[in-house]
Amino acid sequence: MAAPRLFRPAARLLPSRLSSTPLLPNFPRVARAPSILCSRGYASEAGAKEVTVRDALNEALAEELEGNEKTFVMGEEVAQYNGAYKVTRGLLDRFGPKRVIDTPITEAGFTGLAVGAALAGLHPICEFMTFNFAMQSIDHIINSAAKTHYMSGGIQPCNITFRGPNGFAAGVAAQHSQDYSAWYGSIPGLKVVAPWSAEDAKGLLKAAIRDPNPVVVLENELLYGQAFPMSEAAQKNDFVLPIGKAKIERQGKDLTIVSLSRCVGQSLNAAAQLKQKYGVEAEVINLRSVKPLDVETIIQSLKKTGRLMCVESGFPMFGVASEILALSMEYGFDYLTAPAVRVTGAEVPTPYAVGLEQMSFPQEDTIVNQAAKLLRL
Amino acid sequence: MTMLSYSLKVKTALPWTRLCYSGRRCMAHVANIAADDIPTGDDQPFKVSIAEDSYETYNLEPPPYTLETTKRQLKQLYHDMFTIRRMELAADRFYKEGKIRGFCHLSIGQEAVTVGIEHGISREDKLITAYRSHGTTLMRGATVKSILGELLGRQEGISHGRGGSIHMFRENFFGGNGIVGAHVPVGAGIAFAQQYHGNRDTVTVDIFGDGAANQGQVHEAFNMAKLWNLPIIFCCENNKYGMGTSVERSSAMTEYYKRGQYLPGLRINGMDVLAVLAAMRYGKEFVQAGNGPLLYEYQTYRFAGHSVSDPGTTYRSREEIQAERRHDPLSVLQEQLAEWGVLSKEEVKAIEKDVRSKVDREAEEANHMPVPEPRLDVLFRDIYVPGSEPLQRRGRTIDETYY
Numbered sequence: 001m002a003a004p005r006l007f008r009p010a011a012r013l014l015p016s017r018l019s020s021t022p023l024l025p026n027f028p029r030v031a032r033a034p035s036i037l038c039s040r041g042y043a044s045e046a047g048a049k050e051v052t053v054r055d056a057l058n059e060a061l062a063e064e065l066e067g068n069e070k071t072f073v074m075g076e077e078v079a080q081y082n083g084a085y086k087v088t089r090g091l092l093d094r095f096g097p098k099r100v101i102d103t104p105i106t107e108a109g110f111t112g113l114a115v116g117a118a119l120a121g122l123h124p125i126c127e128f129m130t131f132n133f134a135m136q137s138i139d140h141i142i143n144s145a146a147k148t149h150y151m152s153g154g155i156q157p158c159n160i161t162f163r164g165p166n167g168f169a170a171g172v173a174a175q176h177s178q179d180y181s182a183w184y185g186s187i188p189g190l191k192v193v194a195p196w197s198a199e200d201a202k203g204l205l206k207a208a209i210r211d212p213n214p215v216v217v218l219e220n221e222l223l224y225g226q227a228f229p230m231s232e233a234a235q236k237n238d239f240v241l242p243i244g245k246a247k248i249e250r251q252g253k254d255l256t257i258v259s260l261s262r263c264v265g266q267s268l269n270a271a272a273q274l275k276q277k278y279g280v281e282a283e284v285i286n287l288r289s290v291k292p293l294d295v296e297t298i299i300q301s302l303k304k305t306g307r308l309m310c311v312e313s314g315f316p317m318f319g320v321a322s323e324i325l326a327l328s329m330e331y332g333f334d335y336l337t338a339p340a341v342r343v344t345g346a347e348v349p350t351p352y353a354v355g356l357e358q359m360s361f362p363q364e365d366t367i368v369n370q371a372a373k374l375l376r377l
Numbered sequence: 378m379t380m381l382s383y384s385l386k387v388k389t390a391l392p393w394t395r396l397c398y399s400g401r402r403c404m405a406h407v408a409n410i411a412a413d414d415i416p417t418g419d420d421q422p423f424k425v426s427i428a429e430d431s432y433e434t435y436n437l438e439p440p441p442y443t444l445e446t447t448k449r450q451l452k453q454l455y456h457d458m459f460t461i462r463r464m465e466l467a468a469d470r471f472y473k474e475g476k477i478r479g480f481c482h483l484s485i486g487q488e489a490v491t492v493g494i495e496h497g498i499s500r501e502d503k504l505i506t507a508y509r510s511h512g513t514t515l516m517r518g519a520t521v522k523s524i525l526g527e528l529l530g531r532q533e534g535i536s537h538g539r540g541g542s543i544h545m546f547r548e549n550f551f552g553g554n555g556i557v558g559a560h561v562p563v564g565a566g567i568a569f570a571q572q573y574h575g576n577r578d579t580v581t582v583d584i585f586g587d588g589a590a591n592q593g594q595v596h597e598a599f600n601m602a603k604l605w606n607l608p609i610i611f612c613c614e615n616n617k618y619g620m621g622t623s624v625e626r627s628s629a630m631t632e633y634y635k636r637g638q639y640l641p642g643l644r645i646n647g648m649d650v651l652a653v654l655a656a657m658r659y660g661k662e663f664v665q666a667g668n669g670p671l672l673y674e675y676q677t678y679r680f681a682g683h684s685v686s687d688p689g690t691t692y693r694s695r696e697e698i699q700a701e702r703r704h705d706p707l708s709v710l711q712e713q714l715a716e717w718g719v720l721s722k723e724e725v726k727a728i729e730k731d732v733r734s735k736v737d738r739e740a741e742e743a744n745h746m747p748v749p750e751p752r753l754d755v756l757f758r759d760i761y762v763p764g765s766e767p768l769q770r771r772g773r774t775i776d777e778t779y780y
Contacts, residue, residue, distance in 0.1 A: 072573070098573070104604070109562045109597025116566020119551050120503065122573060124566075143556050144563055151544035152552065153537035154759035188760050188770070212762040244767055292767030330775045 497657020588619020
């Protein structure tokens with residue numbers, strides 16, 4: 001397999017350990033135009049409008065329900081209650097009880113049922129009130145959905161979307177605050193996306209529903225109410241983002257910050273502070289997709305900046321950040337000018353008291369301070 | 378409470394074998410059938426009677442005690458049961474020769490359930506079962522060769538050597554499933570999809586064991602199936618032991634057909650293929666008529682151990698197994714057919730000879746199938762639907778990453 005690898009995307013970045021002229025860490029830095037202060041370049045586009053993540057998700061669901069008879073939404077309180085977080089607002093009225101289905105509180109049961117419907121050819125969208133409750137049914141996501149196509153030798157696909165809020169939410173303590181990105185991200189057969197902006201939310205959810213494999217869409221409760229500019233292209237009903245492609249939200253030359261979900265916003269604010277305080281240009285990568293991971297974008301950026309920091313809100317051990325740091329060792333070691341670092345959630349069941357809770361998750365100043373330390377500022 | 382403790386007391390006082398099978402083995406089938414009632418032609422329909430003690434009901438009218446059939450079908454039933462028996466014996470042999478890895482759960486003794494169910498439904502009906510699935514896979518239309526090939530881990534096995542004993546799929550067959558109880562709600566989802574499509578022609582048959590019956594999500598599936606009136610028959614295949622734990626040691630109430638509470642239930646003598654077949658036909662009509670889900674319990678017995686690695690003798694007595702062997706579904710049917718003059722001893726021998734040589738031949742062919750080539754593209758094939766794969770998948774080392 002060695003020869004063809006050289007022509008493949010990420011492998012091109014793989015430095016040869018046998019090279020007689022090892023790549024120097026101080027590789028030439030490309031001079032760049034000053035990064036755009038506001039990283040959301042699309043804001044200036046004509047026709048852009050402000051849309052909340054909630055509405056973007058709602059729009060994606062409505063468009064896909066409209067376009068594909070095989071799709072239906074199933075979950076607790078998705079229909080008559082209009083969604084525990086109102087993401088499914090109005091869908092019952094528009095599509096009726098056949099397509100928007102309230103389930104009993106029975107995660108293992110309705111997840112298994114949704115997977116069965118997918119195996120039988122439907123395209124279910126299975127909502128969890130939060131992914132914390134999906135621990136009741138993670139067996140179905142992994143054993144019943146993710147593994148079946150492979151185990152059947154390719155004859156039994158499972159087109160299903162699992163979605164709901166994941167990770168940090170304010171003041172809800174340990175059983176309602178966990179981030180499952182690393183859990184699902186480690187499973188072959190699954191695809192996992194984690195949107196941050198409204199465009200991410202719409203484009204990735206639509207991509208997830210259309211993807212013929214089981215896809216986990218990890219949303220975040222605190223982002224639902226946040227408004228983002230949405231380009232004209234993204235407002236159209238054929239807007240889909242590719243799964244497996246990260247987005248550079250902010251260009252920079254001094255430091256690569258890789259982040260996902262809500263931490264992308266925190267990282268962007270931290271990057272602005274770094275610029276303001278130290279004149280440092282941090283590049284911020286919004287992963288968008290946890291699995292497959294866009295190794296190429298991360299390593300290209302790392303090659304450019306020489307420094308890598310990963311920011312996420314999951315538990316630190318064996319997490320998304322751990323994986324990205326490991327990849328930076330494998331693909332980017334020779335380009336690093338400083339050890340890669342990670343900013344993560346703390347290794348503690350999330351406490352309730354606000355002061356303790358703040359200490360348990362990355363804050364903007366945590367990111368700024370860690371970046372300053374990494375850059376020896 | 379008094380009633381409950383009384384019934385429990387009675388139950389424990391009687392050996393369960395007697396409780397379940399008392400008086401069942403009489404040849405009551407024959408009693409109502411005069412020899413001249415049996416037509417000469419293979420395809421001429423006629424009626425046979427089902428033994429009166431074949432069923433116990435719960436909030437359900439019993440199925441009719443007569444079954445319309447043909448000589449061809451009766452012969453086919455024997456043929457199919459014997460094929461499963463021989464295939465399982467071939468698997469047993471391969472296992473003992475060290476050619477089968479991991480799991481190998483044999484259904485020897487339970488053939489009447491598998492065959493009766495399949496003959497009571499159509500190929501278009503959906504079926505999902507647990508891990509003791511070789512026979513079911515065969516009855517869903519797979520070849521002996523492809524099943525044994527899978528057990529041997531061959532590229533031409535039914536799942537191309539990716540699944541093994543438990544994971545075999547076919548059209549309208551959603552597998553053997555390896556997590557006990559988890560496939561029961563999955564089956565409810567298959568029925569949900571049928572209802573969603575407005576399909577009233579078919580039903581879903583969702584088979585699980587007595588061990589799985591205590592899983593919480595089985596009852597979650599019952600609840601949703603009844604709530605939404607799904608076209609499904611839940612089938613508890615009660616072979617008296619979940620691995621090595623007898624039903625009495627695992628279940629507070631061993632009348633599994635009553636455990637749906639709000640689901641009408643039927644307990645069926647699972648050693649009598651005709652009783653199973655008649656019940657299945659009846660159940661399918663009942664569900665198709667929009668009456669909602671049913672809960673069936675088949676009382677059967679596993680002659681072999683839980684899996685091939687289990688001699689099956691530490692948790693049950695040899696006497697018990699010997700006693701059960703007298704109710705071997707193959708001999709039960711064979712005796713009936715001989716009595717009716719449908720199948721003479723010579724014809725039985727001819728069928729058995731034919732099946733034996735066919736299974737032996739296919740076993741030999743399976744044994745000679747090539748194994749999957751140890752290449753990265755073979756290893757990583759079919760994790761995702763073709764055309765939607767990630768750009769790369771990582772092997773053991775970075776050098777084994779597959780693009």
